[in-house]
Amino acid sequence: MKTSTNSYPIFIGDRLRFQLNQLIEKDYTSILIVSDEKVAELYVTDILGNFPEKKVYRSIIPAGEQSKSVDFFYQLHTDAIKFGLDRASLIIALGGGVVGDLAGFVAATYMRGIDFIQVPTTILAHDSSVGGKVAINHQLGKNLIGSFYPPAAVIYDTQTLKTLSEEEMRSGYAELVKEALIADEAFFNKLLKTDLRDLSNDQLTEHLTNGIKIKASIVGIDEKEAGIRKNLNLGHTLGHALEAEKGYGAITHGEAVAIGLLFSLHISERLFSRKLPYEPLLHWLKNNQYPLNIGELDEESLVNRMKTDKKALNATIQMVLLKQTGEVAIQELNDRDIRMYLKSFRRRLVGE
The missing domain is CATH 1.20.1090.10 (Dehydroquinate synthase-like - alpha domain)
Structure with missing residues (x-):
């Protein structure tokens, strides 16, 4: 993916969630995995297996559009601070569009911006994970609070789509x-x-x-x-x-x-x-x-x-x-x- 100001790779393939450590080029001080309750149960362990020697943390939010709120945005910032994430840390957004939008906006604003990687697990997220739009909802409208903040990479494991409803x-x-x-x-x-x-x-x-x-x-x-x-x-x-x-x-x-x-x-x-x-x-x-x-x-x-x-x-x-x-x-x-x-x-x- 290449724009006038940014460039990042998009990987699409089977079982890519087991290859993150090979696909992520930079060396990060720590990693925070953000996921929702449904996706975390299925795939967080697979993601953790990529980084046996890293400081890796997880923050799990409820599944659904309701989680794209200022409350969960603030909660994830609190988690990042408590876990000791610094400017050389990485956030991995593991899930659908809600997780990607929310975790991406947290990455865009935590310490004025740290890297994040999209690991979409829904078909819908093929759209939201590409293009660098990150946001949360206001009760008066959708995605009214947000930014343009591209990911460091999009890693799309098509095998995860087999569990979709x-x-x-x-x-x-x-x-x-x-x-x-x-x-x-x-x-x-x-x-x-x-x-x-x-x-x-x-x-x-x-x-x-x-x-x-x-x-x-x-x-x-x-x-x-x-x-x-x-x-x-x-x-x-x-x-x-x-x-x-x-x-x-x-x-x-x-x-x-x-x-x-x-x-x-x-x-x-x-x-x-x-x-x-x-x-x-x-x-x-x-x-x-x-x-x-x-x-x-x-x-x-x-x-x-x-x-x-x-x-x-x-x-x-x-x-x-x-x-x-x-x-x-x-x-x-x-x-x-x-x-x-x-x-x-x-x-x-x-x-x-």
Whole structure:
């Protein structure tokens, strides 16, 4: 992964968690492994086995989006201080997007910044682990407190994905669909032929590699989201608003993004008078059991949450839309139009 200001390696392969000591080039004074309760039970021992002669500590947080909070951010800083981490120490983020975002933000701010390495264990984290965005949530909005702080490396052991639940598979594949929609129509069409309950390891590795290549190519051009990197937010304006509205953890990030992708396609079709793959995507999402029953929408509340989105300017909502697969358009929409689109989207989604 190479940008104008940073460069770091991305490793993808089977059983890489047993090779960290070979893949990590620098010599660190101490190491703090940050993980959640579910992932730690499965893989912390494997990570520890890489460093038999190092001072290695662990901090385990509860699984779920609720842990991306200022309270756990502060707790991890407390742990780092108590363990005696210094500026030549390393944090290993072992887990999904929540762990990566939280541990990365701790690394960015502890003693004004120490190294961290992403060891993602979910499909969803293929997106969040690459690109250097780290953050925690505020109760009024997702990822509003954070920074751009690239990892020293991303080490992706595909074997860890075999323990994922169907819910986590769905969540991760929503981001792969997003990347395909903004950059690669052939990849998008290939994903629409994929049954998430019958994935081979080769298929999964190919899909992840394609998604990471798209993400890396965009971040390489626009590291700090001044231009083209905003394209990666397709589906996220409504997705983030739904997560906050329903309460973090009530719906997975990827499942919320899936609904947001449909919403973006719905608006795009009407705004640009183009036929876009709304119906094929809806069919694929239903076939793969994505939860699309969003119930009654509090449109006013959702509009207000969308206006706290980081892309909003002067309290005006900026939507990432598509003119066609692979051709992105950023559009400012007023509150009245957003409310109108939310109404028509809900009717279309429930088949009214």
